[in-house]
Amino acid sequence: MTDRYEGSFYGRRKGKPLSPSRTKLVEDAMPRLALDLGSPVPADLTGLFDADVEDVCLEVGFGGGEHLLHRARENPTTGFIGVEPFVGSMAKVVTTVVAEDIKNIRLYDDDAINLLDWLPEASIDLAYQLYPDPWPKKRHWKRRFINQQNLDRYARVLKPGHQFRFASDIDTYVDWTLRHCRDHAAFEWTAQCASDWKTPWDNWPGTRYEAKAIREGRIGRYLTFLRV
Template identity: 70%
Template sequence: MNDIYEGAFFGRRKGKTLRPAQAKRMGKLLPRLAVDLHEPAPAPLGRLFSGAVDDITLEIGFGGGEHLVHRAGEAPRTGFIGVEPFVNGMAKALAAIEAAGLENIRLHDDDAIGLLDWLPAASIDRAYLLYPDPWPKKRHWKRRFVGPDNLDRLARALKPGAEFRFASDIDTYVDWTLRHVRAHPAFEWSAECAADWREPWQGWPGTRYEAKAIHEGRRGYYLTFRRF
């Protein structure tokens, strides 16, 4: 089944049938960690988390959660909000979160737009968009997450001075992102030399999408933009 939602920025919602243990976590652990968009966002946003946090990071489309779980494990005083509508990716991330005993992660299993609109203004310290669906066909480019409307949403949610980090192995999407983000009045590209966009960020654990790209002979590009 090609479960693609018309007008969405993601593709399939479901892949293989979940194993019983995965389904159990989806039914019990996900509701405990899920952000409830039907309730007003807490003020300050750090109250989403059971423990005290010093800052908050958002990851849009975390895939299997490799990067999200790694970062949350190395920074227990940072609260992480992860977004992933793909059921199988969410199930994989939940298993890793449970195994690591992490309490500084909250999750959203639907389109990121609803979450971005729910977040209080200037509440996020850093945002990641890593190896997003490139929608390579020109007629699908409107589905690429990076665009004026979503950049407006990100700009509203990010604190002044916060970073928006983007990674992709698709040249056309990298060019697209540079063009759109640099044209937005709320962002500036922070690169000062080639290494700033050819090398991953400090502490980078890699992702399965990056590994696939490298295996297929493509390299990743790592763009950092700063919110004015």
């Protein structure tokens, strides 16, 4: 039986309408910031950025952008590709990138599968997926992004010896991810003791989804897998 799901792995794309000023800002900035998957695939992703970067990280589903922006600010020589189909979240990040003139971020506002299939093989130094939509009802589990096919995609674009990081406060999704990565030959869980998966990564900024989980009594789990 396959995990393949033909359809989107995210929910709604639009919430409250953007203000006219923010709409214009996004329209003006996105041609410069957004990746064009219709263009030839670059041999070296570092050339995608306005900054001189040495390596490239990928965050799929950046939500409010807290983690993406924090990492980009603290690592100016690393390029960050952020994926988020939700219009409001994308607008928030674009506004901050423009206001702070952050030069080491590029964005993609559609299905992450398209981007993963476009990226060159072994081109990403680190990949994050943090607090993704858990699709908590069992009949919706097929819509969870972590599955055999998407792990194949992550494995293809990640450099061997580099990491895929996943965080969630939903126990069934944590178990789901552990099982799928355990069964995938390209990934190895790096945890040596319980604190390894109960403790966020260094300089963790937190996210609004994590804060919501804590308020509601749930605890985040932080999984690190090595691309072997």
